[in-house]
Amino acid sequence: MFVTVKAKVLSDATGIFTEMPVLLTPAGVLTPLLDYCLARAHDRSLAWMIKLNKSVRLFLEYMECNHGEEEGYVLFRNFAQRLYTGTFEKQSGLDESGLCWRGRSPLGAQNIITQLTDFFRWLGELRPAAATLNPKYVGSVYDQKMDRYAYEYRRNSAFLGHAWESNASNHSSGRLRPRRPLNVEIGDPPAFPEDRFMDLLVDGFKVGGRYDYRNMLITLLLHGAGFRESEPFHLYISDVIRSPEDSRYATVSIHHPTYGAAPEEWVSISGKAKLNRSDYLAARYSCAPRNELLNSKGAGWKGGMHDAPYYKKAYWFSPNFGQLFQTLWERYLEQVAGISRSHPFAFVNIHREPRGEMYCIAQYNKSHAAACRRIGLIVSKSCGTTPHGHRHAYGRRLSEAGINKDLIRRFMHHSSIDSQDIYTRIGMKEALEALTVAADRMYPNLSIDTDF
Numbered sequence: 001m002f003v004t005v006k007a008k009v010l011s012d013a014t015g016i017f018t019e020m021p022v023l024l025t026p027a028g029v030l031t032p033l034l035d036y037c038l039a040r041a042h043d044r045s046l047a048w049m050i051k052l053n054k055s056v057r058l059f060l061e062y063m064e065c066n067h068g069e070e071e072g073y074v075l076f077r078n079f080a081q082r083l084y085t086g087t088f089e090k091q092s093g094l095d096e097s098g099l100c101w102r103g104r105s106p107l108g109a110q111n112i113i114t115q116l117t118d119f120f121r122w123l124g125e126l127r128p129a130a131a132t133l134n135p136k137y138v139g140s141v142y143d144q145k146m147d148r149y150a151y152e153y154r155r156n157s158a159f160l161g162h163a164w165e166s167n168a169s170n171h172s173s174g175r176l177r178p179r180r181p182l183n184v185e186i187g188d189p190p191a192f193p194e195d196r197f198m199d200l201l202v203d204g205f206k207v208g209g210r211y212d213y214r215n216m217l218i219t220l221l222l223h224g225a226g227f228r229e230s231e232p233f234h235l236y237i238s239d240v241i242r243s244p245e246d247s248r249y250a251t252v253s254i255h256h257p258t259y260g261a262a263p264e265e266w267v268s269i270s271g272k273a274k275l276n277r278s279d280y281l282a283a284r285y286s287c288a289p290r291n292e293l294l295n296s297k298g299a300g301w302k303g304g305m306h307d308a309p310y311y312k313k314a315y316w317f318s319p320n321f322g323q324l325f326q327t328l329w330e331r332y333l334e335q336v337a338g339i340s341r342s343h344p345f346a347f348v349n350i351h352r353e354p355r356g357e358m359y360c361i362a363q364y365n366k367s368h369a370a371a372c373r374r375i376g377l378i379v380s381k382s383c384g385t386t387p388h389g390h391r392h393a394y395g396r397r398l399s400e401a402g403i404n405k406d407l408i409r410r411f412m413h414h415s416s417i418d419s420q421d422i423y424t425r426i427g428m429k430e431a432l433e434a435l436t437v438a439a440d441r442m443y444p445n446l447s448i449d450t451d452f
Contacts, residue, residue, distance in 0.1 A: 001026060002060050004053040006294045011038060019294055020046065021053045025060065027140030032123050032147065039122070045301075046294060055112045056119065058083075063145065065097045072149040076116075083109035084179060110178035123150035190384040191392035196377060197223055204371030213332040214347050214359065215367045217325065222387055224321030225314035226394035226412050227254065229387040233299035233361060234290055235346040238263045239311075240329055243322070250326035252314035257289035257301050259310045263344070285343050290358070297358045304413040315411040317397060 003024050008017040020037055023030040033056050037049050062079045069075045086103035088095045095101075104112070123146065192200075201219065205212040221232045234257045243249040255261065255277060262280035281287050290299040307313045316322035341348055341356040349357045368387050369379045377385050384392060391412075398408045409417045439446075 001064065002057045004050070004057060009034065009038065019288070019292060021050050021294065023053050023057055023060075025140065025142040027142050030056065030060075030146065031140070031143055032150075033119070036119055036122055046292070046298070047300060051111075052115050052119065055115045058112065059116055060142065061099060063149075065099060075149070080109070080113050080178065083112055106179050106181040110181060113178045120150045123147070190381050190386070190389050191396050192223060192384045192389035193377075194393060194397070196375065197393070199375045200371055200377075204375045205367075206374075211331075212367065212371075213328050213335060214350065215364060215371070217328050217332055218347060218364055219368065219387075219390065220321055220325050220328070221252065221254075221314065222390035223393055224316050224318075224325065225252065226317075226391050226398075227312070227314070228302055228391060229364075230300040230302070230361060231312070233345070233347065233359070233364075234301065236263065236344045237333070237346045238344070239346070242326065248326060249316070249319065249322040250314075250329055251322075252325070253307075253311040254314075255312075256306065256310035257291045257299075261310075281344075287343060290345070296360045296362060299361055303415070305410070305415050306413070307410075312413045317394065317401075317411070 004021050005024055006019065007022045007029075008019050009022070010017050018038065018041060020041065022037075023033050033053065037044075037052070040048075059076075059079055062082065063075065066075060066078070069078070082099075082101060083104050084106070087097050087099040087101040201216055205216045205219070218232045221227045221235075222229060231254050235252070235254050239253050239255060241251050243251045258276065258278040260277045262275040262277055266275050266280050266284070275283065278289050281289060290297060291301040292298075304312075314322070314325075316325070336348060336350060336356075339348060339350065339356045343358055345358050347359040349355050349359060365387065369385075372379050372385045377383070379385050381388070383389075395408065395412060398411060403411070405417055
């Protein structure tokens with residue numbers, strides 16, 4: 001009945017469209033949600049919009065199963081409870097509603113409730129003004145229902161508070177709050193095992209006697225420079241140069257997909273102002289930045305701190321990784337020199353069709369997993385053998401080398417110095433070793449008779 005689809009949204013007469021997810025109902029597009037996403041498009045990612053659409057879809061599905069409940073607060077309160085409990089009757093195992101929801105974790109339910117709360121707050125503030133400007137406004141039946149629940153939300157001050165934020169006391173208290181997530185001590189950071197990295201690079205990415213330079217380079221950017229998994233997929237060929245200090249080493253700068261500077265040779269039509277990357281992609285290739293694509297070519301951009309307007313520099317640790325990257329980069333360029341492409345991105349399809357097309361994150365994940373299995377590693381997040389495990393390994397390596405926290409923040413391109421804590425946290429092995437050392441210091445002559 002409700003489905004999220006990819007759409008190109010035209011909001012004015014310029015012909016410029018925004019590609020984004022929209023929620024379809026039996027009466028058409030849910031326009032309040034579309035308006036909200038358009039209002040937040042400048043500071044929210046496509047991933048956020050997809051999650052929001054899913055949350056609203058869940059609420060609409062629950063609303064359809066409980067259409068007899070007219071009180072907005074009661075409906076939302078019960079919806080929130082079912083997020084935690086699920087909709088299956090525990091003794092019989094049956095679900096009369098047909099929703100077939102399993103109970104969600106406290107954190108998962110909290111995120112859904114908070115997203116809906118923010119949406120209802122925005123909608124509740126907007127609609128009175130919209131009614132004044134356009135008295136004849138009549139949305140679909142689902143638009144009207146959403147307006148009514150937003151009104152109920154505003155009338156009751158709030159369905160819930162901002163329990164997910166760091167200082168909830170600064171916000172007005174709501175009648176309904178999500179359950180507080182359980183506190184759990186985070187275990188060992190899922191870092192890729194350092195002693196197996198070169199095995200992965202040399203043996204894992206060798207298939208049929210041939211080295212996979214492309215995936216070796218991407219993995220080096222993650223493990224040797226700590227980039228996030230999606231960031232190398234925004235790299236242009238022109239973003240890699242030989243280091244001015246030592247030509248044996250590569251200098252890599254990954255630019256912001258939209259606001260990063262276009263390659264040096266490109267300027268505006270007037271010849272005066274330089275283009276940013278979004279303008280450059282549109283002018284030369286008629287395509288959008290990869291963080292704005294909803295298809296398999298899409299690649300996210302989390303943000304963080306940039307080294308300059310607007311790019312992130314690779315800080316190699318150890319520097320030998322910078323030398324290795326330069327060597328592999330030259331071999332990769334020789335490999336793709338004869339492949340035509342309709343984009344400027346560095347990493348492309350080499351053997352699969354269409355050749356020269358943008359290389360996708362999903363394909364890299366498959367190749368990385370296969371490389372891990374070739375050297376006998378189990379592929380799992382908990383083992384650190386997914387691509388993100390390399391960023392954890394980079395952070396732990398910096399911490400164990402005694403690099404101060406402010407430099408680690410810079411090298412990992414974090415906005416906050418606290419963001420690195422998850423990457424440099426002491427693992428279980430180190431914690432147990434500290435206990436052993438402390439016990440030997442306090443009880444040097446202690447022996448326990450185990451002969452019972």
